Amino acid sequence: xxxxxxxxxxxxxxxxxxxxxxxxxxxxxxxxxxxxxxxxxxxxxxxxxxxxxxxxxxxxxxxxxxxxxxxxxxxxxxxxxxxxxxxxxxxxxxxxxxxxxxxxxxxxxxxxxxxxxxxxxxxxxxxxxxxxxxxxxxxxxxxxxxxxxxxxxxxxxxxxxxxxxxxxxxxxxxxxxxxxxxxxxxxxxxxxxxxxxxxxxxxxxxxxxxxxxxxxxxxxxxxxxxxxxxxxxxxxxxxxxxxxxxxxxxxxxxxxxxxxxxxxxxxxxxxxxxxxxxxxxxxxxxxxxxxxxxxxxxxxxxxxxxxxxxxxxxxxxxxxxxxxxxxxxxxxxxxxxxxxxxxxxxxxxxxxxxxxxxxxxxxxxxxxxxxxxxxxxxxxxxxxxxxxxxxxxxxxxxxxxxxxxxxxxxxxxxxxxxxxxxxxxxxxxxxxxxxxxxxxxxxxxxxxxxxxxxxxxxxxxxxxxxxxxxxxxxxxxxxxxxxxxxxxxxxxxxxxxxxxxxxxxxxxxxxxxxxxxxxxxxxxxxxxxxxxxxxxxxxxx
Numbered sequence: 001x002x003x004x005x006x007x008x009x010x011x012x013x014x015x016x017x018x019x020x021x022x023x024x025x026x027x028x029x030x031x032x033x034x035x036x037x038x039x040x041x042x043x044x045x046x047x048x049x050x051x052x053x054x055x056x057x058x059x060x061x062x063x064x065x066x067x068x069x070x071x072x073x074x075x076x077x078x079x080x081x082x083x084x085x086x087x088x089x090x091x092x093x094x095x096x097x098x099x100x101x102x103x104x105x106x107x108x109x110x111x112x113x114x115x116x117x118x119x120x121x122x123x124x125x126x127x128x129x130x131x132x133x134x135x136x137x138x139x140x141x142x143x144x145x146x147x148x149x150x151x152x153x154x155x156x157x158x159x160x161x162x163x164x165x166x167x168x169x170x171x172x173x174x175x176x177x178x179x180x181x182x183x184x185x186x187x188x189x190x191x192x193x194x195x196x197x198x199x200x201x202x203x204x205x206x207x208x209x210x211x212x213x214x215x216x217x218x219x220x221x222x223x224x225x226x227x228x229x230x231x232x233x234x235x236x237x238x239x240x241x242x243x244x245x246x247x248x249x250x251x252x253x254x255x256x257x258x259x260x261x262x263x264x265x266x267x268x269x270x271x272x273x274x275x276x277x278x279x280x281x282x283x284x285x286x287x288x289x290x291x292x293x294x295x296x297x298x299x300x301x302x303x304x305x306x307x308x309x310x311x312x313x314x315x316x317x318x319x320x321x322x323x324x325x326x327x328x329x330x331x332x333x334x335x336x337x338x339x340x341x342x343x344x345x346x347x348x349x350x351x352x353x354x355x356x357x358x359x360x361x362x363x364x365x366x367x368x369x370x371x372x373x374x375x376x377x378x379x380x381x382x383x384x385x386x387x388x389x390x391x392x393x394x395x396x397x398x399x400x401x402x403x404x405x406x407x408x409x410x411x412x413x414x415x416x417x418x419x420x421x422x423x424x425x426x427x428x429x430x431x432x433x434x435x436x437x438x439x440x441x442x443x444x445x446x447x448x449x450x451x452x453x454x455x456x457x458x459x460x461x462x463x464x465x466x467x468x469x470x471x472x473x474x475x476x477x478x479x480x481x482x483x484x485x486x487x488x489x490x491x492x493x494x495x496x497x498x499x500x501x502x503x504x505x506x507x508x509x510x511x512x513x514x515x516x517x518x519x520x521x522x523x524x525x526x527x528x529x530x531x532x533x534x535x536x537x538x539x540x541x
Contacts, residue, residue, distance in 0.1 A: 010154065013147075015049030018042025020154040023163030035534060036166040038507055041155075043147035063143040068136040075129045082120035085112055089119075122233050134226045141219040152209060157199035159494050161503070167494075169506035169515065171531030178502065181526040185495065188522040194493070203495040212509060214485020221478030228470030239464040242340065246348070246455045250302070250316075254462050256335065261302040261316055267342060267456040270294040295342055296325040297458040301332060324460065334464050341459035347409045349453040352431075354383055354418060357446050363420070365450060370409035382421040385447065389415035394432055402430070418445045491515050493522070504531045 004012045010021035017027050018036060020043060025036070036042060047063035050056045061067060085105055088097045097118055101109035116123050164170060175181045186203070189196055194205035232238035241254040245264040253260045270293040302316035322330045330337040351367045364379025370392065377385045391404040394413035402413060413432035420426075423444065430437040431447055491508045504523075508515040516533070523530055 008156075008160075013044040013049075015044035016042065017044075018151075018163065019160070020151040021156045022158065022160045023155075024160040025162055025166075034166065035168055036163065038167075040144055040148050041151035043151040045143050045147055047143050059139055059143070062132075062136045062139040065140065068133065068140060071129060071133050071136055075126075075133065078117075078120065078126060078129065082117050085109060085118070087118060087120065127230060127233065130226055130230055134223050134230075137219045137223050137226075141216045145213070145216045148212065152212070155204075157197045157204040157494075158202045158496065159204075159505075161496075161498065164494055164496060164503050164505040167505035167507055168512070168534055169504075169519070169531040170534060171504050171529055172498075173502045173504065173529040174500070175502055175527045177527075178497065181502075181528055182495075184526045185522055185528070188524075188526075189493070192518055192522065194491075201497050203493075205493040205495075206491070208488045208490045211484055211488035212490045214481045214483075214488075217481030217484055218478055219481075221474045221476070221481055223474070224477060225471055225474030228467045228474055231467045231470065232465075236464075237466045239335075239462060241462040243337070243460045243462050244343075244457055245297075245299075245460065246346070246457045248455070253335070253337070255464065258314070259304050260319075260332070260335075261304065261314070262337070262460075263300045263302065264297055264458055265300055265321075266298040267458045268294070268296050268298065269342065269344065269456075294325065295339065296323050296328075297339060297460065298323050299330065299337075301330065329463075334466060336463050338461040338463060339458070340461045343457040343459070345454040346457045347412060347452060348455040350412065351450040351452070352385075352447040353450050354379055354385060354420075355446055355448045357444060362448075363445075367453075368414075370412055382419075384419045386417040386419065386426070387414055388417050388428070391432075416447055418443070418447065420445060489514065491518070493519060502528055504528065506531060 003014060004016055004026055006012060006019040006022060006024055006026065008019060008022040008024065010019055012020055012026065018024070018041060019026060020041070023036075023042075025042075045063075046056075047060045051060060085101065091097065091100050098110075098113050101113040101118060103109075105112065112118060116125070120126055182201075182203070186196055189203075189205045192207070194207045197204045197206075236255075239255045243251065243254060243262070245251050245262060247264050247267055250261055250263040252258055253262050272291045272293045298321070300321050301319040303319050304314045305317045306315055308314045319332065324330050324337060324339045326339050328339070347370055349367050349369055351365055353362045353365045355362050363381070363383045366377035366379065366385055368374075368377075368387070373387050373390050375387055377387075379385065389402075391402050391413040392409040392411075393404045393406040394402055394411050395405055397403045402415075411433060413430065413435075416429050416431060417426040418429060427443040427445055428438070428440055429443055429447060430439060436446065489508050489511050491514075492506065494503075494505045496503045504519075506515055506519055512533070516530075520530055
């Protein structure tokens, strides 16, 4: 496409409606309109000029504001659907995700899983939507800001008569002493903080041009914000894991490559005392029985030293002791451990005694670690017990078979095989809390419950966020753009001498009443009439 040369000598890109320098109308169909379109200074936008190659078509597609709005709407709808049911990362690991959603939510849950909403925010198509919004913002901004900047930079003081006539605010006046009037006008404009340029006795007064870049600063902030959000799906940039640690237990901290370990030395729970503490909690205590005052985990952070062989206990070096409270996290390197939840008196070990049912004579005891049960317990003198099956969280399924719904020993049950000198083939017994079943008839021996050991468990959120500063920066830039475009306006006043007359035109990107008041103040006492609002004439006609 060839450039268009205006009569003033300025060379404009193909597709320019108004000459960037003098404002002369270059397109014939624009000459029929009463007022000129000043949204982008009549400059040539790529999306409205070229439409031949595949690059042009892609550019034009993403430069459309409607396309950007629809992309945002689709993303919001998808995000809303993703909150209907828990994401896969938050469901209990008791069964496969496909089975869990169908079991818990029926056919709707099955459809939810099959459509991929169970891992929505890390799915490829959701990331493509986010990336498309970013591409749309970039192309929309470049398509508009580059020609707008070029046109504003190239504008001359002396504007074409047709340009002035077709401004919203325009008027023609006469003055007896133009030089004196011009001097007063310039002083008044300076008092209003206008930047004044003069050329051949003509004036261009301008202020607040930087406000025109507010929307594009918004776009920059949004693009940075989206980049920060997408970086959260890059391995190692964002971590949000839950770590359950029992008292006295040492566990590796997730996502630290086995380098850091945490030991739960003690879990502390404090509640409000109705008689001692603030009486404001009396009603709450009466209703619920207890109101938690503080819960914290006293922990020790360890760091692994040297290399270890698989299965070998690592050598740990103590880093520090710390008391983790709500809003008082343990921080190290780029990680932070937050106190999230707890569980009191979780079953840890159960003790049984092998007993003769008739004589109640005991032949030994066995203590079962509910998190690591042995296959066989030798009680001596030919007496032993084998653990045939173990169900940490026992219940019967629809067919009446025993199953476990989780790996946490909330309701432990066992299938034992009791071996004795007089019963070398053993006797089978199903033992659960307050329940014993002998499937092959009455047994001579039983496992009598003797006691239980419990432990408190703390839940800590392991968090690492290397994207937070990027997201915060994007938000800050976005708010700067909001303020820039909201609290300032771009105002221009053109004053031109034409055959002894004074032509005055004014334009602003918003708040026309404010511009009218300023022009009234600037022209007051100078003998020059104020320009009229030509939209009022159009409405009256």
